[in-house]
Amino acid sequence: MDASSATFEEFVLARQHRLLSVAYLLTRDLQRAEDLVQEALVKAYLRWDRGPGIAQPDAYVRRIVVNEFISGRRRRSASEQPTDTADLIDVAAPSKDPDEQLAMWRALGVLTPRERAVLVLRYYEGFTDREIADHLGCAEGTVRSLATRAYAALRAQPGLLDRAKETS
Amino acid sequence: MNSLDQVLRETLQERAAAIPVPADLTSRVIAEGRRRARRSAVALTGLAAVAVLGVGITAAAVVAGGGLPATVSPGGATGAPAPHEHEPLVTTGECAGLTVTFGDASQGDPANPPPVPDDVQALRAGDGNRVQMARQDLKWLRASGPCADRLILRTPGELVFGNQSRFADGVLGQADRVAVLFTNTGSDGTDTFELGLWAWCGTDSDCSGLVPLATVTVDVIGTTDLPSGAVVTSTP
Numbered sequence: 001m002d003a004s005s006a007t008f009e010e011f012v013l014a015r016q017h018r019l020l021s022v023a024y025l026l027t028r029d030l031q032r033a034e035d036l037v038q039e040a041l042v043k044a045y046l047r048w049d050r051g052p053g054i055a056q057p058d059a060y061v062r063r064i065v066v067n068e069f070i071s072g073r074r075r076r077s078a079s080e081q082p083t084d085t086a087d088l089i090d091v092a093a094p095s096k097d098p099d100e101q102l103a104m105w106r107a108l109g110v111l112t113p114r115e116r117a118v119l120v121l122r123y124y125e126g127f128t129d130r131e132i133a134d135h136l137g138c139a140e141g142t143v144r145s146l147a148t149r150a151y152a153a154l155r156a157q158p159g160l161l162d163r164a165k166e167t168s
Numbered sequence: 169m170n171s172l173d174q175v176l177r178e179t180l181q182e183r184a185a186a187i188p189v190p191a192d193l194t195s196r197v198i199a200e201g202r203r204r205a206r207r208s209a210v211a212l213t214g215l216a217a218v219a220v221l222g223v224g225i226t227a228a229a230v231v232a233g234g235g236l237p238a239t240v241s242p243g244g245a246t247g248a249p250a251p252h253e254h255e256p257l258v259t260t261g262e263c264a265g266l267t268v269t270f271g272d273a274s275q276g277d278p279a280n281p282p283p284v285p286d287d288v289q290a291l292r293a294g295d296g297n298r299v300q301m302a303r304q305d306l307k308w309l310r311a312s313g314p315c316a317d318r319l320i321l322r323t324p325g326e327l328v329f330g331n332q333s334r335f336a337d338g339v340l341g342q343a344d345r346v347a348v349l350f351t352n353t354g355s356d357g358t359d360t361f362e363l364g365l366w367a368w369c370g371t372d373s374d375c376s377g378l379v380p381l382a383t384v385t386v387d388v389i390g391t392t393d394l395p396s397g398a399v400v401t402s403t404p
Contacts, residue, residue: 119180
């Protein structure tokens with residue numbers, strides 16, 4: 001294996017879990033998450049040792065994952081119904097409060113892809129609205145609007161426990 | 169932080185922590201990347217052959233006819249280079265400097281492109297671009313500069329077609345991308361194609377988030393005894 005491949009391999013090994021995590025939180029399906037990440041990494045590989053290369057490979061791959069998820073969902077069906085976890089390849093998650101987190105996980109399934117992407121980037125990646133806007137290719141105001149709608153949708157879910165709806 | 173935020177954060181973190189990582193992801197990615205790189209090289213060889221064929225046909229026409237056929241221009245148009253030649257399509261924002269040029273098949277060998285072809289001109293933002301093609305013609309669109317990898321080609325009409333929606337990656341190196349535009353019609357007419365940017369759009373995506381940058385009117389005139397080089401851009 002040449003030096004550029006070794007460098008790329010190191011990048012994948014170091015970042016694959018984080019990238020898979022983002023993809024899984026978006027898709028809620030482990031197989032789809034792997035497909036998204038693999039596709040994004042292949043695109044990164046093809047650019048890795050060409051010209052100036054990729055300045056921020058982590059952001060580059062994550063951006064592809066997020067936008068492929070959003071555009072892929074749009075392409076599949078505009079009338080696609082929110083799904084429960086039953087038909088997805090799920091992972092078992094240890095939890096401090098299994099019922100509460102299961103309710104939240106299911107509630108996340110009713111969000112639109114862009115709404116879910118905003119919440120995942122904000123609460124899992126810890127991104128600012130500006131950074132989220134950069135990933136989604138939209139304005140910061142759009143990010144805030146999507147977040148507001150996502151919160152409203154989550155609060156409207158009957159399965160979400162009361163404690164999660166409280167504000168302090 | 170309210171409780172909703174807290175439960176949301178905990179849920180995402182704990183779900184993510186439980187994800188297994190496939191042991192062979194790296195090798196799968198590299199194998200697929202190498203396969204696509206080989207496939208891309210084969211495809212580009214084919215495209216280059218088409219371009220070379222176009223040059224050969226033109227050369228034969230020149231020999232048989234004793235000279236280059238006259239260029240057919242639409243009314244009021246001129247094939248002379250415009251003063252804004254090779255000015256960027258985008259002049260502000262993160263994509264400032266993105267340039268798209270339009271040229272003949274004779275300029276289209278992606279393996280050995282001339283640095284600044286004389287008869288290739290830049291397209292500009294808006295709907296003021298007008299170009300000419302023959303009925304069985306082939307021309308190249310070449311994108312360079314920032315955001316070239318986000319450039320999308322749309323050919324919604326019936327006379328002008330593109331070889332792909334995305335500009336091909338890796339044709340001319342990191343900063344340059346190429347798309348092929350061709351006509352396949354038995355009669356003259358007018359059609360359009362569009363160039364736009366999309367935040368990120370996979371090769372099979374519907375690209376419905378496309379933001380158009382330029383709409384180009386194509387006058388399809390005459391038979392294919394040339395690449396004419398008659399690229400006409402109207403004044404603002």
